[in-house]
Amino acid sequence: MGLHLYDTASRAVRPFHPKTPGEVGIYLCGATVQGSPHIGHLRSSIAVDILRRWLERSGQRVTLIRNVTDIDDKILAKAADAGQPWWAWAHRYEREFSEAYAALNVRPPTYEPRATGHITEMVELMESLVDRGHAYPGDPGNVWFDVRSWSDYGELTHQRPENLVSEEDGVEPPADKRDPLDFALWKAPKGGEPETAAWPTPYGRGRPGWHLECSAMARKYLGESFDIHAGGIDLRFPHHENEQAQSRAAGWGFAGHWFHNAWVTVSGEKMSKSLGNSLIVGEVLREADPVLLRYALSAVHYRSTLEYTPGVSLIEAGAAWERITGFVSRAIQIDDGAAGPVADVALPEGFASAMNDDVNVSAALAVVHETVRAGNSALAAGAAATQEALAARGMLDVLGLDPLDPHWAAASGSDASRAALDVLVRAVLDERARARAEKDWARADALRDRLAEAGVLVEDGADGARWSLR
């Protein structure tokens, strides 16, 4: 069975076939860099990272475009409140996002375009839409998309325009807007907004509306039609609906598959600033190992709501992770072939079919754990577990979680410090071995406790003691 993916537009799991065999284009709505990334933002990028890794593992060449929205109302407002240039504000948080992605081993996209770098492409699209009769200029600087002119409007989220008319918002729509449903392609500067946040267009100076950038950039880098458009489920409407409407109204095919990930909840509620329950990545990582956060954010199927319980989710991830890394390191001890490259290792059938079934990571992880158990059984029986270790690592690599991935290995210290520590710990363990030989259990236990206080975990085995940091 080849890869099947759920498609939001058709509300069904469909076979995935790239438009060009062997090559996959993915557009991911990245961050609006108005604030620090929280773990919900990261879930989206991890879900796509896993999809991308699996596609590549399956022999596809993937072009992944993840944009940065570096101009919008909130960025302007927050920067103004803080007395900073909007571009400085945006870039500060763009860097925070980049650091968060890197910390969680999210591989960089093929390209990461910024909205402000694509004004020309946006203006071209806008002109095309006006020419085709699907958009109209309003007050100077304002350009609106004419929703009623596009009969397929609502096809992505299966809504009828007549049901979309908001009830009583109390807010009067702008006078130059012909229909309340129309959305902005271009916005005239509001009072007090800086000159640097406006660009000239045939319709007056202004700045991009929220949706236009993604249509323009997706076309520039992936073409008029491309394979997968990804993003958080809350972007379906209005953002993606509008993107699709304006792109298709311009005559483009746009996305073949819509890949939307569910959100992260804390205590059953979506993270949001107003609830004050946002878990900022930087703060979580201050006391948590990034690999555990990645594990926790990966383990649940991407379309299921992920219930994140502080103090529980990471501990559970930690238990699973220790089990996996413990097995891998034991397997390597018996045969360092288990530390070999995994790029071409054959993966278990069950894993492949789980991944092909709409990227079912939960089911795939079950295969990983079964493999680990089989490997541990082999080790317990005195055999080597090289094949099991390589298979487990190969599967984990698809999830970005190979324990020997240099990204994670680097976090555990340099080789030199590691070697120095090993000499010191060995000295204590040798002393403890002598005490044990003399059946001086009190002394042996005291030495073990000393090491434990320093964070060194000692485990006795048939062929001596092993130590690890915890």
Place this chain on the structure above:
RNA sequence: CGUGCUGUGGCCGAGUGGUCGAGGCGCCGGUCUGCAAAACCGGAGACGCGGGUUCGAGUCCCGCCAGUACGUCCA
């Protein structure tokens, strides 16, 4: 109100209509061990409620309850 989603053991979470159901955490017992840890073996424990379709439903349909997302310049 409209468009959706979710409800599976103490917790997190898979699940194709058909031997009542994966995996992880936790718990209980056992093996190993000076003890511990790890590992392995075994065990207890669940399909929101009510109807319907079917020979047979966690799995399809309807209703209800509960929670939740989005509904135009607001991830």
